[in-house]
Amino acid sequence: MSADAFDVKSRAKVAYELMEHPWPADDIWSTYTKHSIGAFVREMVPPTDGMVFNAGCGGNDYGVSANATCVNLDISERQCRGLPKAVVGDVEHIPFPSNLFDVTLCVGAVLNYVQAQTTIPELVRVTKPGGLILVDFESSLSAEIMFSPQWAKPASVIERMYVDHMDKTFLYSPGHIRGIFERSGGTVLRTRGYHIATAMWERIFTKALIPRAAYSIDRLASRVPGVRALASSVLFACRKLPA
Numbered sequence: 001m002s003a004d005a006f007d008v009k010s011r012a013k014v015a016y017e018l019m020e021h022p023w024p025a026d027d028i029w030s031t032y033t034k035h036s037i038g039a040f041v042r043e044m045v046p047p048t049d050g051m052v053f054n055a056g057c058g059g060n061d062y063g064v065s066a067n068a069t070c071v072n073l074d075i076s077e078r079q080c081r082g083l084p085k086a087v088v089g090d091v092e093h094i095p096f097p098s099n100l101f102d103v104t105l106c107v108g109a110v111l112n113y114v115q116a117q118t119t120i121p122e123l124v125r126v127t128k129p130g131g132l133i134l135v136d137f138e139s140s141l142s143a144e145i146m147f148s149p150q151w152a153k154p155a156s157v158i159e160r161m162y163v164d165h166m167d168k169t170f171l172y173s174p175g176h177i178r179g180i181f182e183r184s185g186g187t188v189l190r191t192r193g194y195h196i197a198t199a200m201w202e203r204i205f206t207k208a209l210i211p212r213a214a215y216s217i218d219r220l221a222s223r224v225p226g227v228r229a230l231a232s233s234v235l236f237a238c239r240k241l242p243a
């Protein structure tokens with residue numbers, strides 16, 4: 001493991017052990033992020049009474065456990081509290097057998113705290129052939145970092161404020177993530193970008209000053225070809241191909 005990968009992972013573990021909620025209810029950026037992920041999950045995951053895996057659960061399962069058997073996993077013990085069937089573990093080395101889950105979620109930028117080239121094959125491995133895998137990650141094509149040294153790289157590392165601490169994460173390009181899925185036996189069914197207008201605002205001003213109007217514009221921006229490529233957050237729905 002590279003020094004960056006070790007640093008990103010160990011800092012994430014400490015940060016989420018100290019954090020009450022990954023998405024504080026009084027922070028509009030966080031509530032918009034959680035809402036955008038929840039809408040995609042509801043759209044892509046049909047009601048299931050099968051097995052669901054919530055990788056990097058962060059105390060939240062987006063309601064998928066309503067009828068299903070949902071297994072939650074997080075590197076932080078604190079983020080496992082309050083969720084049923086919760087296991088403390090690392091998404092880079094998932095402690096479950098292959099072909100177990102009908103649906104695997106790894107959303108809320110969990111991928112940005114780990115090496116995508118190690119984690120995505122693990123997510124695909126534990127999912128049944130024909131099963132669904134949903135991921136959400138912060139993109140290196142984001143308008144927020146346009147023309148910076150990290151911009152548009154397949155994989156890069158960045159440090160910036162998140163909620164109440166300096167966060168160190170990887171950023172990945174959508175093309176890089178798609179390539180790893182395809183090499184791991186998955187196919188991408190649908191993608192969606194969000195945090196586009198908000199990312200543009202952050203590039204010029206700061207996150208703290210993002211006006212409410214930017215969140216409304218964001219929903220429109222996600223439909224404009226070209227502009228949507230600059231999304232800071234990207235959702236992928238993938239299917240594991242039959243062996």
Ligand SMILES: C[S@@+](CC[C@H](N)C(=O)[O-])C[C@H]1O[C@@H](n2cnc3c(N)ncnc32)[C@H](O)[C@@H]1O
Nearest residue numbers: 016022056057058060075076090091107108113
């Ligand atoms: C922003 S939170 C998202 C939580 C949840 N998935 C959601 O969307 O609400 C990121 C979560 O990833 C977890 N995480 C980070 N690195 C991880 C790893 N290597 N293995 C498992 N979980 C990890 C953190 O502890 C944290 O709970």
